[in-house]
Amino acid sequence: MKTYDAIVIGGGHNGLTTAAYLAKAGKSVLLLERRHVLGGAAVSEEIFPGYTFSACSYVVSLLRPNVIRELELPRFGLQILPLETTFNPLLDGRYLLRGKDPETTYRSLAKFSKKDAETAPLFSQAMAELSRMVKPIIDGPAPDPASFKPKDLFSLLRLGRIFKDAGEDFVAAQVKMMTMSAVDFLSEWFEAEQLISPMSASGIIGTFLGVRSPGTAYVLLHHYMGEIDGSFRAWGLPKGGTGAISMAIAKSAQHFGAEIRTNAGVSKVLLEGDKAVGVVLENGDELRAKTVISGCDPRRTFLGFVGEKSLDGDFVKQIKRYKMRGSSGKVNLALDRLPSFKSLPGDGPHLKGDITFAPSIDFLEKAYDDAKYGAFSRRPFMNIVFPSVTDPSVAPAGKHVMSIFVQYAPYHLKEGPEAWPSQKEAFGDAVCNMVEELAPGFKSSILHRHILTPWDLEKEYGLTEGNIFHGELSIEQLAFFRPASGFARYRTPIRNLWLCGSGAHPGGGVMAGPGWLCAKTMLEEGAV
Amino acid sequence: MGYPSPFHERMVALNETWKYKDWAGIVSPCRFIENHVYEYTAFRQATGLLDVSPLYKYEITGKDAGAFISYVTSRDVTKMKPGRVTYLCWCDDHGKVIDDGTVTRLDEQTFRMTAADPQYAWLLGYSSGFDLKIDDISRTMAALALQGPTSRDVLKSCSDLGELKFFGSVAAKLAGKKVRISRTGYTGDLGYEVWCDWNDGVAVWDACMQAGKAYGIVAAGLDALDMARIEAGFILLGVDYFSALHVTVPEKKSSPYEIGLDGTVELDRDPFVGQKALRAAREKGSERALVGLELDWPELEAMYSEHDMAPALSSMASRESLPIYLDGGQVGRVSSSSWSPTLKKYLAIGSVRRELSAVGTVLEVEHTVMFERRTVHARVVERPFFDPERKRKP
């Protein structure tokens, strides 16, 4: 039987990235995906004939430019299209439109606050500056503060230097971001709630926190990191859906010689002593490799594939404490026509961008309250895009696809997560009713509806508790804490078992950071 | 400045930016919205609708029309079948390029020619002894380009267009008007150009826009076009080379072999303008050659990060002339460059000493970072940079 240099579990975009980098380095690689399609949460599926949906993730955020270049992704079909405006419809019939051009943004904000309108560009600049400073953190493995290895010391020094050079202001801003709530942080800059509210919403995406919860400010930064990748457009709308990114990475991996199998679910990691030597498939087949790399979330990897018995008790505790608790859902629609928003009727640039519905802080807090008591939000926060407006290839002529990311949809319903299937349609209705309120007549344009609850995300997409990022992106679960302290550098307590998914540093999102850095670390350390 | 194009009223109504430029005396939108990348994206993902009426156009009819065009241009067009289009250039007696354009054969005795500069007088100058008539239709015939992967669908739903091969041309009915549609364009993508009476322009525009709604049509301006044409590796008169008629310095003139138009010169045939000089030029081999270059992005990034900056390259194509060096000496110049959103590479078109033009050659291009002139490595690569299958596919 062939022994591979590496077996990668899971064909999400991170697993694929690790496979591609290892194959490019000349290693023999086998990647195993449980589903019939590749991509994991970055997947395109033709759920209804003629309509291609980005079933889960829908915008590319921060796809690392070096990965795009080194894996030659444009050559294998990657195209990222502009998604530049942000439209915020309000319940009182007014709206905000940002990002089209500076004057439109200014005038739109000035309706609510002249001061905010002038402050907004300065805020963007400050955020871009801040993200440029922290960029090295996402473009390198997490430093290990407890380690005395020269390499770790070096990266700590490097970080230290970044902070030192940046001066006190920067450190103060950084500390604030890490500890404050999104609303408090934004309120230091802005006064108009109509602006603060949708901006703060970026801080809660994928978390089971409210916009007033401490620590949510930090996630805002991620949004500005895209800007520093400038013309590379690491932020945008993937042509053909987010699955096209995964497929481009897969083609690159195959080009470099990686072997990829779908419909090949792994049931466990094969251990010999404390060493991983391969995997056992769900059908019982055994496959052997010198290293095994999991692109699945930490919970599934350690408590599922490895098993508590083979792990140290402390580590098991850390993994159990690691917060998954999914809080989001998705409604994908095929539409006969585009909706016309009450606040800004007709077609226009606002339909080519991102539409964030977060009309007030109280509204978001109420949505969160529902979730705290184990129910989905009756009136949810929504992030909407219409990919077909810019990329007509995803829908039949004149028809459209609509992607609605919804929060909150807590995995843990008060009736228990297994109650989700019985609440799924009601959840879909709540979302569609919310849109109808903003765009009367919208419901009659729906041709097909596809709903994803956290339960579906877990059962179909393998995301434990439906967490979209393989674990919350909250401060105590980032960098050297991700997924567990002492194991933030892709290594695991099991020899030759590595972690390359979003549950590893630098975390979730379609950025391929963990996949790339895992492969890089393995290669540098001669582990494969 | 500026006379209105046939689509002027429609374009002005759509243009939110007030950014226009003079293209052959006609007011032409640079862009319709602030972010021209959306317009560029339409060329590559949907359909970009672009006014190309400012092009100069000539209709040449008569028994000798074919022989005449073959005499004044770089190609023998007498063998062309009606309904075909060809791309060519024309030169002065010294074999230096005056202009480039397309020639369409409508029927046995009718041809149409496009040019970037006015060429009526020049054409007329050679026409004595030929049985033909030259009509300057530059400002009586409108032209509208529909470029992008859905352009075929758009035209099929608003005209009686059937199958049309790459570089084919056919008479058609659009919006009840008599038009001609050719499968040509300047974006290097699947695309068409609709040629119609100047006065029918608005009706044609409206019909295309209406039909295009279902296919993501977007009005596009010249800024988007510039990016697309660089990806397609096309040269531009007045930017990448200069007309022999308008420059006085011999060095500024170019033979077709120096600007990548080798393929358009059919040398071994009946005498034609510039033939002797071109033959000599071919034998001697040109000193310069046109190249496609790809700038080393990691190096650019490193240069910017020395100043603690992200690479601050404009999203607009540049027509700035930049020196190309090798080992400290100048060996050529870049004439056009652009970030390619599709290829995610920084591309340039330039001219270098022929012995340095082989694919894979590594040169250095000037690049200014923080007001400091530096150089960045650039590799010679194949042109077109971007060449999708759909461009040619039946």
Ligand SMILES: Cc1cc2nc3c(=O)[nH]c(=O)nc-3n(C[C@H](O)[C@H](O)[C@H](O)COP(=O)(O)OP(=O)(O)OC[C@H]3O[C@@H](n4cnc5c(N)ncnc54)[C@H](O)[C@@H]3O)c2cc1C
């Ligand atoms: C609804 C939703 C919306 C989102 N929106 C965005 C967004 O707009 N922008 C953004 O940047 N991010 C978004 N995200 C987050 C982003 O999609 C994820 O962080 C990222 O795609 C995760 O990639 P990954 O490769 O780390 O893991 P996954 O994509 O989770 O890959 C893991 C893979 O392992 C497979 N697998 C599971 N079990 C097994 C097994 N036993 N054997 C073999 N294979 C197995 C899975 O099928 C899957 O393919 C969203 C996520 C969701 C769910």
